[in-house]
Amino acid sequence: MEATKMKKLILTVTVAMMILATSCGDTAPKPPSNAGVSTAAQPDFSTEKGIAEYLAGTWTFMNIQQDNNFTGCTMTIAADLNVTLSFYQNNPKKDKGRYKGRITFDKIFADGEESPDVLCIDLEGGKSDFFFRHETVYDGKQVLSLCFAGNGEAIFHNMEMNGDRVFLFEKEIDEQPYSELHKNSEFYAVYWGGNHDAIWLDDVIPNAATAAVAIFYPATMACYKNDLRQSVLYPISSVATWDIANNKGLIPSGLYAVKTNQQGEIIAISNIKPHTDPLLEAAIDATFKAELSMGQYSYEDHIHLKYKQPVNGYKVEVAFLPQEAIYDKISGWATLRFKNQTTGEERRIGTSYFAVSWRNFPDIFKNQDQLLSMAENEELGLIAKGQTYNLDYKFFENPGMTDKEFILSHPFFYGEYPFFFADVNFDGKDELLLTNFGQGQRGCSSYTVFSIAPDGSFQLMTEAPFDRLDDFSTIDRENKQIILPAHNSAEDYSETVYRLSEL
Numbered sequence: 001m002e003a004t005k006m007k008k009l010i011l012t013v014t015v016a017m018m019i020l021a022t023s024c025g026d027t028a029p030k031p032p033s034n035a036g037v038s039t040a041a042q043p044d045f046s047t048e049k050g051i052a053e054y055l056a057g058t059w060t061f062m063n064i065q066q067d068n069n070f071t072g073c074t075m076t077i078a079a080d081l082n083v084t085l086s087f088y089q090n091n092p093k094k095d096k097g098r099y100k101g102r103i104t105f106d107k108i109f110a111d112g113e114e115s116p117d118v119l120c121i122d123l124e125g126g127k128s129d130f131f132f133r134h135e136t137v138y139d140g141k142q143v144l145s146l147c148f149a150g151n152g153e154a155i156f157h158n159m160e161m162n163g164d165r166v167f168l169f170e171k172e173i174d175e176q177p178y179s180e181l182h183k184n185s186e187f188y189a190v191y192w193g194g195n196h197d198a199i200w201l202d203d204v205i206p207n208a209a210t211a212a213v214a215i216f217y218p219a220t221m222a223c224y225k226n227d228l229r230q231s232v233l234y235p236i237s238s239v240a241t242w243d244i245a246n247n248k249g250l251i252p253s254g255l256y257a258v259k260t261n262q263q264g265e266i267i268a269i270s271n272i273k274p275h276t277d278p279l280l281e282a283a284i285d286a287t288f289k290a291e292l293s294m295g296q297y298s299y300e301d302h303i304h305l306k307y308k309q310p311v312n313g314y315k316v317e318v319a320f321l322p323q324e325a326i327y328d329k330i331s332g333w334a335t336l337r338f339k340n341q342t343t344g345e346e347r348r349i350g351t352s353y354f355a356v357s358w359r360n361f362p363d364i365f366k367n368q369d370q371l372l373s374m375a376e377n378e379e380l381g382l383i384a385k386g387q388t389y390n391l392d393y394k395f396f397e398n399p400g401m402t403d404k405e406f407i408l409s410h411p412f413f414y415g416e417y418p419f420f421f422a423d424v425n426f427d428g429k430d431e432l433l434l435t436n437f438g439q440g441q442r443g444c445s446s447y448t449v450f451s452i453a454p455d456g457s458f459q460l461m462t463e464a465p466f467d468r469l470d471d472f473s474t475i476d477r478e479n480k481q482i483i484l485p486a487h488n489s490a491e492d493y494s495e496t497v498y499r500l501s502e503l
Helices: 048-055 212-216 278-292 368-376 403-409
Strands: 009-012 057-061 071-077 082-089 094-106 118-123 128-138 141-152 166-172 186-194 198-206 232-243 255-260 266-271 303-307 314-326 329-340 346-357 388-391 419-422 431-436 446-452 458-460 474-476 481-489 492-499
Touching (some): 082 118, 118 128, 128 186, 128 198, 198 278, 278 329, 314 346, 314 368
Parallel strands (some): 009 118, 232 266, 303 388
Antiparallel strands (some): 009 128, 057 166, 071 082, 082 094, 128 141, 141 166, 186 198, 198 232, 303 314, 329 346, 419 431, 474 481
């Protein structure tokens, strides 16, 4: 986060979920003639008046995925804090709804003497909470981020999100951010736009976030501080070497390692890989621990699980807080951390229904009866004392049946795996399924499904049938259909069939 105190704000709105992206211009931006002189005023978040002045204007959703068919949003905020959200489909051009409301101020992390840190936008139908942050100024634009805080109704549900709960908007301003170039230097920076001739970079310092609101942002956005949120236009050397993850180019809001020559031209830029960067890795770990310490329990209160084997290309760790015993499982709250082995990017998911077998803890449990006895005497908390366990991902044996045969016979593993990857929408790509142990109909497990975006982020699939999968569901790969049964009673049974053409 910032070294200087940056206001943490929350937007409360009701409307929809999106893809973050910004397109680069066709013509090369020219380096400024007055480089070294900053004409961009820094926002004033110390008063309600300053916050209102910053917000006033028309903000446009940034399509950082560069998807021509994206659904976008224009957010117009008046000086009196009335707000209009206009949703649209880009290709083909089509209006997708307009919502009006009003912004009011509130406080969550701010105390009585501080300016508001929450914006509440009441629209027709409800509201939702978003942390708000000024990100940068570049090329005559201001950029703000809205980070879903999990409160209220889901907003932007008809748009795709970048999987990290953050939505980026930009507003045109009259000022230009011209500052000194870093010459003959190596540094970290966030990319905001440009093309093959010159790009806008905002230099940052990797550092564990200390502000409480910071931990709600994605790890790569929360683990750096930014003293001056202002970008600089860097020319690119003709001998520059490029090492961008997956060869897909630079992504606005992405964090990169940069190297320049004596003229301030970029000669190398590479996507950050935390597993090869001890400083950034330490910052992400500290942010992760801070997030776990936000609630009633500290990081040291949890059991820490590390899977020995990579799972679908991810190194997986879990911070687990056991709460109860169900059958042969220990269930409770958990945060799962997925780290891509190729890019080093990290994603986290929280759940209240994580469950593993007592057999994973031979030093604590000798048999299932001991587990149930400990649960009956409310002693499960005794095992949550910061221990680390290295687990095998394979929990059980299937006599006479290969893993592939078992998957075909039951794609959800009967709740035995707390998470797994499988293609459940027949698009040829795996989705991530998180097991909600014991939360399905008749006491079976249900499953939360996340698609995996091109940038590696996890995006919650909220549409039917993926929002209602449980152990009774059938994934018919041969006929490319999903069957959802409803067991209301022994005599009340029905089925709903979803075919690929309808999914």
